[in-house]
Amino acid sequence: xxxxxxxxxTLTEQVVCRQCFQTASITLGYGDVNGALRxxxxxxCPHCRLTWESDDIGxxxxxxxxxxxxxxxxxxVRIGGRKVGV
Numbered sequence: 801x802x803x804x805x806x807x808x809x810t811l812t813e814q815v816v817c818r819q820c821f822q823t824a825s826i827t828l829g830y831g832d833v834n835g836a837l838r839x840x841x842x843x844x845c846p847h848c849r850l851t852w853e854s855d856d857i858g859x860x861x862x863x864x865x866x867x868x869x870x871x872x873x874x875x876x877v878r879i880g881g882r883k884v885g886v
Contacts, residue, residue, distance in 0.1 A: 811827070811828050811872070812826070812828075813825065820847050820848035820850070824844060824847070825843070826842070827842050828864050828867060833857075837859065837860075838856070839860050839861075839864065841853065842854075
């Protein structure tokens with residue numbers, strides 16, 4: 801996977817609904833918003849209609865971070881250049 805700069809990255813998984821115990825989905829996403837990392841998570845059960853959403857700015861919390869790293873791997877960005885005289 802090679803996301804474009806500024807693009808959002810999402811991961812959707814099937815989980816068991818805590819209310820009706822049927823199959824539901826949870827989506828975790830992150831992306832750049834004005835130079836800050838924004839993450840969000842949404843849950844939806846099509847059987848009982850249970851829904852919740854959350855948003856955060858900054859580093860991903862440990863559990864969502866682990867899911868994203870498992871799905872997309874770890875990336876390192878190194879920016880370097882030579883000093884140019886003025």
